[in-house]
Amino acid sequence: MLIGNFKETYADDEALFRTPASRAGLAVLLAAALVFPFVASDYLLYLADLVGIFAIAALGLNILTGYTGQISLGHAAFVGVGAYATAIAATRLGLPFWLSVPAGGLVACLAGAVVGLPSLRIKGLYLAIATLAAQVIFEWVFTNWTGVTGGIRGLNVEPAGLFGFAFDSDRRVYFLVFGLLALLAYGAANLFRTRVGRAFIAVRDRDISAELMGIDLFRTKIMAFMISSFYAGIAGGLWVYFARVVTPESFPLSLSIQFLAMIIVGGLGTIKGTLFGAVFVTLVPEGLRAVTQAATRLSPDAMSWLAPMKEIVFGAMIVGFLVFEPHGLAEIWSRVRRFFWLWPFPK
Amino acid sequence: MTVDEFLQLAVSGVVTGGIYALIAIGFVVVYKATGVINFATGELMMLGAFFGWTAMTVLELPFAAALVVAAAGAAGVGALVERVVLRPMLGQRPISVIMVTIGLSSVFKGLAQLLWGGEYRSFPPIFPRKPLELGPVILPSRQAWPFLIALAAIVALAAFFRFTRTGTAMRATADDQATAFGMGIDIRRVFSLSWILAAVTAALAGVVVGVIGGISPQLGAVGLRIFPVVILGGLDSIGGALVGGIVMGVLENLAGGYLDPLFPGAGVKEVAPFIALVLILMVRPWGLFGTREIERL
């Protein structure tokens, strides 16, 4: 029974993890995350890396779309920009990963600023359509600027290395990915403890009265675009050292949509939800694959259903959450918590 | 490049543009009435095309009957989708409404793959083989006839909005929902009708596109081409969609014809409309013929 928990000072009340229970939960989670790579199979580690990279990108998107209300249909393009920038920094300039990945973040951040620049004049749905155009144009550039991007053959990159240690397996890359994910999730959560994050939410909820409260709309929106694409760029940089090759078809519109699905399913405007969403949206198709594989015993051509079923389940998941659980997994999570908070006396 | 070649490019651009216009009109009808950006327009088109194809090849109906089947089937899908999915979303944030239509498009794509398989299919020959000659310009009949069908559909739609009671009610609702409601117009019926109309329009466009180039569950990807069109024409202008469709059709054809040789293999045609889209938004953030929203506290 966990009833009764009174904060002593305002500082306690401002902490990210406020209760002993939530701090204990965090400790358990961290311990599990540290043990995981030593016990998990290669396949699970591959999935974990993928989830981690996508979670970083989705955090960026949630900052822009969930918290600031600026819809982006081009987030995958920024991941791509970060990936190419990292790959180029690593191969042409010979930078080590701890410089090339941040370089990818910074270049994506600048690209985000450029795309965000018109956001003061172009609003709402029109802005969403503009980001869609950015997605199409960036993809085109990735494919056709062969001198820089290597065209459809792409760029190959050596594994990341540190003091002679090579991050040359999914198990080793795991530490890079989840170290950065932890850092960036902490940063994102911090953002919303301060005036910067409050301004983002205010712009989303009512931009005009936000302005009359002293918030510079232009600066705020550009800032959201830049932070968001920085996160995307870091995710792209990690992708480079995960996949070790960058090709244009890795960053299609459908990936942008997948990021949007993650923040919708997880919960718009929540950090925790973003993480839930990244896990859920990445793992559901894998679960479907497992089920279909099992079904081949009953019907040998079951595998041919996999591709269409993935489409249907993906779409139905988005529609279902929006119609029945518009606040996403984060809200389900807090309902469950509230239930156990008062357990065994649930109201 | 010669004048004849230019004309050839321009005219076949107009043909493509006429079809873009038809798809875009379905999109605009829904946006005007309900404020929803319908990302499933392309997939409604694809479903309509498959309905028509099934009617012709499996049921062996004549082409005209197949058009009716396509329209009726799509109308059913449109009505169902509006009632079951879009209505509960009324008044939700734009991101949610956009994502719901994206989710639907994914479901439609998957369903089509399950029902009809993923491979490419073509319509049986329908139109007379003789190409249409307009002076120096030669149009293969596979393009000329579908274009005429698209044009007829657009004219019919325009007439519906102008001359029928229901069309007038729909226009009134689009202009001012509260007043229309006060006048006794059934808003929910208008919403439902606008989805049905959009689906029918998309289905006709789908059959037309299918006849020209064959169909597959990926056909809906053409739906993306709506966006440059409606940004040029305005999200809420049917006349704008017509003009925008044709301009974009011509633009991409000319861009392809003149620039592709400079960028070998690059497919300038694919990206040119989107560059135009960005340029238009820079100049007029609400589209060339769109209505500017007035900001209020």
Add this chain to the structure above:
Amino acid sequence: MEGGTEPAPAPGAGDVILSIERLSLAFGGVQALAGVDLTVRRGSIAAIIGPNGAGKTSLLNCIAGFYRPQHGRIVFEGRDVTRVPAARRPALGLARTFQNIALFEGMTVLDNIKLGAHAHLETGVFGALAYGAGARAEEEALRDEVEREIIDFLEIEHLRNRSVGSLSYGLQKRVELARALAMRPRLLLLDEPIAGMNEEETEDMARFILDIQEERGVTVVLIEHDMGVVMDLCDRVTVLSFGERIADGTPAEVQADPDVVTAYLGTARVG
């Protein structure tokens, strides 16, 4: 711009804090304000009244910077602010509430109030991401200030962590006042602060407004329809009708003015 020291409570009470000269504002062909003058003394409570469509909210919007007047000047604390962008005005000491509540629905009551202080805070994006010592100190000081000066004062301790959408109309108005106080105003603009409230809520709000003026020395300009409250609270009343000022004076003077009676009764105005 601003001096290093904050003025003590109600310094030089009685000097002019806000002076509006010949202010005109038109939307297309509609003249919302036609050469309006207004002078507000520091530490006073001034009311702007008038029939619907008289231009009251337009005037407030000009002072807050949401509308750009075509002619005339707005001078705040001796500085011409007519062309200062809206987002810069809170830093100068101007704050407002809205006729139709404009709280941020996605935030808690506490965050809404904290947001009011935005213009006076300094944490930048890097400080925010790291939540380093500077950001932490700033947030803790802000929390302290908000708790002591605003939440206690307005008696909304129990609402802190509620989402604003779940509050009653009257409480939402109170939270809006709280947010405006967090803006650390020297001039507070209230657009119909008690409209739609029940009797008890009205009394509470009137008491808060008086306390804000008396204890904190904040000058208040309010728009209100409830004449009883206006007469009780305000030192001066300005009457607008069809975008023009038709009377200005103490509540008693204005009440006796025949032009005002005519404007309110809606008799056709001559000339």
